Amino acid sequence: MKRLVLLSTIVFTLGLSGLRADEGVKVSPIDHAATLKECGGCHIAFPPQMLPSRSWIKLMGDLANHFGENASLDQAVQDDIATYLAAHAADAPATKGGARFTKGVGADSVPLRITDTPYWKREHDEIAASRFSDPKIKSKANCIACHRTADKGEFLEED
C-alpha cells in the first residue's frame, strides 16, 4: 500500500514537472483594481505570491522611498493595496504552492525585491548579466520584456 502511494506520487510529480517545462510557472493574476492601477504604472504589478507578506507590509510602509523613487499614495488606497498584497502573499493561507517562491528566505529576512529571492536567482542563474542591462530590457525587474504575459501571472519561456 505504502509503495503504491509512493509510486503514484512519483508518477504525479513527473507528470507535473513535465507540464511545467511546457507551461512555465503560473500564478493567479491580480484581480484588484487599485493594485493593478497604482502598482502597474512604472512596472508590471508584480505577483504578490512571489514575496512573503512581511515583505509587502514593509514595502507598502515606505512608498515615499521606493527603490530610489517616490511612489506615495493616499493612506486609504495604500492600506487597501497592502491588505490585498498581504492576503495573496507566498505565505498567506489562501495561496497554494507559494512556499517554492520563498524557499531559502530566512524567517527574519525581509526581501523587498522578488529578484533578490533565492528562487528567482536560481531560475535566472543561466542568464548573462549583460542580458538584463540590454537597453531593450533595462532591468531584471522588467519581467514582461522576457515573459510576454507576465501581467497575467504567466512566466513562460521567452519567445
Add this chain to the structure above:
Amino acid sequence: MNKSHKIALISLLSLSNVSMVLPAAADPARDAILATLAEEAKKADPAFGGFSAERGQAFFAAKHTGGKPDTPSCTSCHSQDPTAAGETRAGKRIEPLAVSKNPSRFTKVDEVNKWFGRNCNSVLGRECTAVEKGDFIIYLSGK
C-alpha cells in the same frame, strides 16, 4: 537688434503663445485644472502674471538637484522630446506627455495631482509650485 526686428520678434512670440494656449483651451477639464493652479499662484504671489510655455520648457529640460540621484530631470523618464514615448527605470513605456500626441493628458485632476506629487518629489525633493505646474501644462499643451 533694431526696433523693427524687435517688434517682429515680439509679435512672433505672442503669436506662438497664442497657438500654445489654444489647444489647452480645447479641453474644459484641463482648463479647470489650469484655473485652479492660476488661483493658487495668485494667492502665493499677487504679482503673478500668467503661465509661460518658455518657463515650462526650461523646467522640463533642466537638471535639478535636491531630489533622488537616479532621477535628476523630468526627461529622465519622459524623454528629451515630449512628443516621443518615454520609459520608466524598470523599462516600462510611458506614452508621450505632449497633448498633440495624447489628448487626454492633464485632464484628470487626481492623476495630475498624484504624479506631480510623486515626480516633483523624486526629481526636486519637494512639491512643485503652482507656477511650475501651470507652466509645465501650458508648455506640453502646445507640444
